[in-house]
Amino acid sequence: MKKQNAVAILAALAQGSRLDVFRLLVEAGPEGMPAGHVATALRLPPSALSFHLDRLRTAGLVSVRRDGRSLIYAARFEAMNALVAYLTDHCCQNRPELCKPKVRSAGGRKREARIPA
Amino acid sequence: MKKQNAVAILAALAQGSRLDVFRLLVEAGPEGMPAGHVATALRLPPSALSFHLDRLRTAGLVSVRRDGRSLIYAARFEAMNALVAYLTDHCCQNRPELCKPKVRSAGGRKREARIPA
DNA sequence: TTCGTATTTCAATAGTCATTGAACGATGAA
DNA sequence: TTCATCGTTCAATGACTATTGAAATACGAA
Numbered sequence: 001m002k003k004q005n006a007v008a009i010l011a012a013l014a015q016g017s018r019l020d021v022f023r024l025l026v027e028a029g030p031e032g033m034p035a036g037h038v039a040t041a042l043r044l045p046p047s048a049l050s051f052h053l054d055r056l057r058t059a060g061l062v063s064v065r066r067d068g069r070s071l072i073y074a075a076r077f078e079a080m081n082a083l084v085a086y087l088t089d090h091c092c093q094n095r096p097e098l099c100k101p102k103v104r105s106a107g108g109r110k111r112e113a114r115i116p117a
Numbered sequence: 118m119k120k121q122n123a124v125a126i127l128a129a130l131a132q133g134s135r136l137d138v139f140r141l142l143v144e145a146g147p148e149g150m151p152a153g154h155v156a157t158a159l160r161l162p163p164s165a166l167s168f169h170l171d172r173l174r175t176a177g178l179v180s181v182r183r184d185g186r187s188l189i190y191a192a193r194f195e196a197m198n199a200l201v202a203y204l205t206d207h208c209c210q211n212r213p214e215l216c217k218p219k220v221r222s223a224g225g226r227k228r229e230a231r232i233p234a
Numbered sequence: 235t236t237c238g239t240a241t242t243t244c245a246a247t248a249g250t251c252a253t254t255g256a257a258c259g260a261t262g263a264a
Numbered sequence: 265t266t267c268a269t270c271g272t273t274c275a276a277t278g279a280c281t282a283t284t285g286a287a288a289t290a291c292g293a294a
Binding site: 003004006007010011013014015016019020022023026027028029030031077080084087088089090091092093095098099100 | 120123127128130131132133137139140144146147194197204205207209210
């Protein structure tokens with residue numbers, strides 16, 4: 001996976017509504033579901049949903065097929081797997097024994113004005 | 118993991134420089150590396166790096182500790198694992214047999230003006 | 235063809251984000 | 265204390281993003 005591709009996937013998921021949409025499609029499985037069902041389930045106005053689905057599709061996270069008047073969207077699991085592989089590439093210099101040597105934490109999550117000595 | 122948390126993590130990674138920084142820290146392993154080394158390795162001006170590291174830290178993706186004049190940043194692997202778990206939650210209604218029934222694709226990656234019947 | 239439904243496209247608005255250099259703060263050594 | 269180094273904060277700029285409703289397009293049924 002190329003960096004640009006990874007950024008596109010992450011950006012596509014980095015938004016509340018789109019994350020909801022994607023997870024709903026992950027739950028639905030490979031059969032997918034019509035855009036209208038997604039809109040109903042998540043109470044999204046059609047134009048907003050269409051905008052978000054287009055971004056997910058452009059990023060390669062969902063596929064579309066038409067069934068009559070409905071467009072059926074489905075999650076592309078391969079894309080997510082490839083992303084995870086990209087993120088963990090060369091983890092710990094490929095030396096797994098380095099991956100859990102110590103439990104360290106020095107501020108991690110909370111925002112602080114200054115890092116103490 | 119809460120949705121807001123997942124969005125924060127994804128947004129933190131959805132940017133070229135930050136993705137580079139995080140992957141470099143993943144490669145470095147739990148010992149981490151000083152901000153200055155990251156700046157040198159990725160040729161980032163200090164203020165930009167500081168901005169990006171702060172976003173990664175706020176999202177919970179990296180931890181910091183001080184060692185003399187240096188601030189040492191390390192990837193927080195737990196955060197990434199939790200994110201992946203969140204993304205795949207309830208996958209295929211928790212019925213794994215649904216996860217790979219058919220290979221479907223109807224436009225997936227390329228942008229098209231119209232979805233054909 | 236005409237109608238109704240499903241979904242997308244358009245245009246305008248407001249909000250958020252990345253980037254830069256200069257100034258500031260914190261630390262360790264002389 | 266004074267100095268040099270490491271890193272962060274500040275302010276200004278330009279670029280991108282989400283959201284809305286209205287209008288347009290695609291399809292199926294009558």
